[in-house]
Amino acid sequence: MRSTAANAELALLLEVAGTPKPGNVDREREYPDLLFEHFLAGAVGASGGLARAADPQGPPVGECFERAVAGMSQQSGGNTQFGALLVLVPLVRGAAGRELSPRTASAVARGTTVEDAAAFYHAFEHVNVTVRDPPEGMEPLDVRRGADAVPTLKKQGITLYDLMELSSGRDGIAREWTGGFERSFRAASAIADGTGPITDRAAETYLWLLSREPDTFVADNHGERVAHSVMTRAQEAREGNPELVDAFAESLVAQGINPGTTADVTAAGIFIALESHGVTV
């Protein structure tokens, strides 16, 4: 039996190995400065933080996340799996010493504290993460302020869950935290119901997720309209022949459009499939 922590690390590896995964690094597509090997090193580096999250007596979720991000960042590609770790960590703790379910994971999310929020801000100091400007009046809580935002957090008593609620309108990972990790669990079911290599099932699930909701990381980088158009093109690609998926993939890479949030949710889905659906590699 693979441990919960090992399942989480393996989920990160299987996610990046799935191909074609239009717009994201996969086994066959890289960006010049963001290589497949950066994701391998990111997954291995994150394993210490994931192991702590998998320990029911381990440190608080925020600390586990920060540690996973710090380890993930020990490679020269930059941000490889920040979002994936943000969605994975509450799921891993939700599986620690009990049966993982939307209920256990949501309880972890809702139980986070101001300290967890502070650790989340500290995590941004380890790696450059693309984010949008905060909504008006929220500037003191801009994640790009890193540790400088912590006094405001503490003064206002804002927990990590509160932060996720504040962002859930425009961030797909925050929406997982506040919405019972719904898409992650649906992705897991899709992967579990599939046949053949898991990396193929993961790639299909990625495209399905992409075809259903605009990717919020694309929206952050290129605006809502582009995110919506990518979703529509994902629908067309799924209905067409396999060459259409490849062409879609090439075109997104050429335009530098990277639906990262969808890949993050796919990684979460793979983890749940390994951890609670009995999917074996």
Added chain:
Amino acid sequence: MRSTAANAELALLLEVAGTPKPGNVDREREYPDLLFEHFLAGAVGASGGLARAADPQGPPVGECFERAVAGMSQQSGGNTQFGALLVLVPLVRGAAGRELSPRTASAVARGTTVEDAAAFYHAFEHVNVTVRDPPEGMEPLDVRRGADAVPTLKKQGITLYDLMELSSGRDGIAREWTGGFERSFRAASAIADGTGPITDRAAETYLWLLSREPDTFVADNHGERVAHSVMTRAQEAREGNPELVDAFAESLVAQGINPGTTADVTAAGIFIALESHGVTV
């Protein structure tokens, strides 16, 4: 700084990700029953045994190896990294709490005991490993006997190093153990001297190693003549254009010829490059 254990696990991942690596599973080539994802799961599964090997106060080398093999075997592809772990474990212990060198690794190898040999035999019970019939008179020590061979080992006082000496005439991994891990360290220098993605450097180093010595795993499975012909074809492929390497790769996969020992030594070389040459991902 990545830990020694993490470097070893990452080396396994970078090795399988290197492409083209004629005859072996890589990012772009799989066998129907031996998939890329089996190697990912094998590397993650081996990490517990590797972590113990990296601990100067950890259990004996044989036990670390057996544990790594047991974890590696928790996937349905069968033997993915048995040979790689056999060459990695003494190197990892040779790096534990000190500077890795041919001297420290050889001291680990020479310091092995009868108990280490017994653990080595137990490791064969976790996974099917292709081996040749033993030389005449050595039947009681046939590794395929698994734990049944242990009484003979104990009676004759045979250590793991003794076993490696007995096999070094026809096994490339055993030759590393008895020969100062010479090819592993040379591979590491080649990787460290290269530029560009590490997976590319690893693939080039693999082809270079393959062009210099007949692969003993190919010899085990297909005979010495085939192993020699693969070496000659590797030389030709290296001298030709990149398409020739791809054609060579396709042809080996089609014939089911898998130069596994060369891949194992490549993994060892990647580990040394990460651990002591300051090569960063």
